[in-house]
Amino acid sequence: MHDLFLLSCLLVLMGLGLCRSFLFVLAYIYIDITTPQQLTYWLLQPVPVSMIGFTLAFVGWLVSAGKDRAVIGWTQVILTILMCYCLYTTLTADFPDNAMLKWDWVWKVLLFGMFLPLTLITPRRIEAVIVVAILSASALIVPAGIKTLVTGGGYATLDLMVEGNSGLHESSTLSCVAIMILPLLSFLQRNGRIFPPGWTVSLYTTALGFACILVTIGTQARTGLVCIAVLGLLRLRTAKYRSLYLGGALAATLIAIPFLPASFMDRMSTIKTTQSNHSAATRLAVWAWTLDYATSHPMGGGFDAYLGNKVRYETVASADLGSPDGRSPASATSGIVEDKARAYHSSYFEMLGEQGWPGLFLWLGLHGLGLVRMERLFKAGRRATDPHRRWLTDLAGALQQAHLIYLVGAVFVGIAYLPFSFMILGLEAGLNAMVRPQSGHGMRRHMRSFGRHGVPADCNPPHAR
Numbered sequence: 001m002h003d004l005f006l007l008s009c010l011l012v013l014m015g016l017g018l019c020r021s022f023l024f025v026l027a028y029i030y031i032d033i034t035t036p037q038q039l040t041y042w043l044l045q046p047v048p049v050s051m052i053g054f055t056l057a058f059v060g061w062l063v064s065a066g067k068d069r070a071v072i073g074w075t076q077v078i079l080t081i082l083m084c085y086c087l088y089t090t091l092t093a094d095f096p097d098n099a100m101l102k103w104d105w106v107w108k109v110l111l112f113g114m115f116l117p118l119t120l121i122t123p124r125r126i127e128a129v130i131v132v133a134i135l136s137a138s139a140l141i142v143p144a145g146i147k148t149l150v151t152g153g154g155y156a157t158l159d160l161m162v163e164g165n166s167g168l169h170e171s172s173t174l175s176c177v178a179i180m181i182l183p184l185l186s187f188l189q190r191n192g193r194i195f196p197p198g199w200t201v202s203l204y205t206t207a208l209g210f211a212c213i214l215v216t217i218g219t220q221a222r223t224g225l226v227c228i229a230v231l232g233l234l235r236l237r238t239a240k241y242r243s244l245y246l247g248g249a250l251a252a253t254l255i256a257i258p259f260l261p262a263s264f265m266d267r268m269s270t271i272k273t274t275q276s277n278h279s280a281a282t283r284l285a286v287w288a289w290t291l292d293y294a295t296s297h298p299m300g301g302g303f304d305a306y307l308g309n310k311v312r313y314e315t316v317a318s319a320d321l322g323s324p325d326g327r328s329p330a331s332a333t334s335g336i337v338e339d340k341a342r343a344y345h346s347s348y349f350e351m352l353g354e355q356g357w358p359g360l361f362l363w364l365g366l367h368g369l370g371l372v373r374m375e376r377l378f379k380a381g382r383r384a385t386d387p388h389r390r391w392l393t394d395l396a397g398a399l400q401q402a403h404l405i406y407l408v409g410a411v412f413v414g415i416a417y418l419p420f421s422f423m424i425l426g427l428e429a430g431l432n433a434m435v436r437p438q439s440g441h442g443m444r445r446h447m448r449s450f451g452r453h454g455v456p457a458d459c460n461p462p463h464a465r
Contacts, residue, residue, distance in 0.1 A: 009036070010031075010036060021060030024060040025057045025119050026132045028050075028112070030132060033168065035167060050105075054111075057115070058115065071117070073117065074369060075369060075426075075429035076429070079110055079113050079425075083111065086103065086303075086355060087107070089359070090102075090103040094305050094307070095304050099304055103303060109422055110422070112419070112422065116129070116429075117429035119430075120427065120431070120433075123193070124194065129423065129426075130188065131192075134181055134188075134208070137168065137181060140169070141174070141178050141208070142208070144218055145211030145212075145215055145218065148215065148217055149214065151218075168420075172219070172221040175219045175224030176410075176415070178212035178215040178216065179227035183231070183234075183398040184398050184399075185205045185208060186398065190394065191391045191394050223412045224409075226408060226409065234405075282345070283345045285312065290352055293305070293308075298356050300352070300354050300359055302354060303354050304354070306343055307341045312336060344414050345413065345414055346410070347410035348360070363416065370424070370425050370429070373428055373429075373431075374396040374431075377392060378396040392431070399431070
């Protein structure tokens with residue numbers, strides 16, 4: 001029955017796509033985030049669900065109206081160059097078999113990142129992508145939050161619905177994405193047009209936001225705690241009363257601490273030390289190895305080049321707690337640990353080791369371009385009072401916050417090709433293409449207002465005006 005239910009949901013989504021082709025795009029986003037083929041016991045596992053979903057989305061776009069409003073921008077150009085470069089490093093990889101396995105899904109992520117902006121020709125489509133992406137991620141976030149309330153969670157013990165340890169089913173990745181969702185939830189709560197603001201929307205977004213925080217506690221991933229701190233700092237920029245905001249945040253933290261599991265507090269306390277924590281010490285050693293590797297292999301070693309690393313690092317651990325009166329200090333023991341084939345545990349070093357300096361610069365340029373675009377849109381309409389212009393401004397701010405949270409979380413997790421992050425890039429590119437002047441002479445100083453049915457009036461094609 002479990003498999004039949006998931007199959008029925010997919011068939012319904014595909015059927016709706018026959019009525020409105022853009023729904024194929026939303027169906028693929030659901031497939032890409034939740035990976036229903038991994039949630040089934042047997043029925044969908046041998047079926048290339050992801051490939052079928054993307055093919056239907058692309059074909060649906062080809063036969064649909066509105067292609068004349070699609071714009072190819074610098075995001076798609078950089079993604080095309082990056083995908084071609086990744087193919088080159090895959091063909092020349094240090095470990096060809098492993099590299100090909102990773103290439104089999106990375107190229108789909110990059111290609112969808114290029115394709116998504118072409119379909120985002122109206123504000124409602126942009127908002128629909130955000131809604132579906134959040135609802136899809138909530139299929140994993142809500143169960144994890146409930147399990148945290150019941151069991152308290154624990155590092156590497158919180159069951160995330162599948163036995164694998166990839167995508168959103170990995171604890172650190174899920175905690176990062178959960179915090180990325182929070183600014184988008186706040187945007188929908190204030191400015192939603194598909195689901196207009198109201199008490200039901202406020203109740204749902206608040207409950208889901210609480211579940212996102214619980215995920216960080218339940219997974220006990222230190223990445224999640226860092227992302228929460230970054231989000232708190234970013235919210236200062238848009239807070240109307242900053243002193244009140246800081247006081248409320250401090251009070252909420254002090255109230256929450258006594259209710260946090262002891263295992264969570266113990267886990268978070270390891271952030272301040274490296275030598276006594278094997279995970280942190282390993283990261284530093286692997287990062288040092290990657291820098292040395294990039295010196296001799298500036299073009300990168302292809303996907304999974306980390307399999308060739310060998311690292312040595314020193315650890316320090318307390319041997320006793322000293323005398324009760326504190327006169328005899330605690331002693332410590334040290335040792336040398338040797339390890340090999342350790343993952344990068346950082347998206348930046350992942351790109352450097354696998355794609356070399358050219359790939360890293362392309363990846364950084366891609367993200368930098370998205371942030372700069374959203375900053376320009378945000379500043380252009382920050383003081384606007386018109387609700388339509390506020391929609392654009394608030395969306396640009398929410399996307400920028402989610403993007404920055406990802407880039408900070410990516411320092412500690414190897415999620416350089418996270419599908420959710422490329423959806424953020426696609427949304428940014430689509431929003432930028434929708435509001436920029438058609439003459440192509442640069443960004444207008446004012447934001448465009450919405451016309452009928454939520455479509456920017458001066459973004460309609462001539463025959464529709």
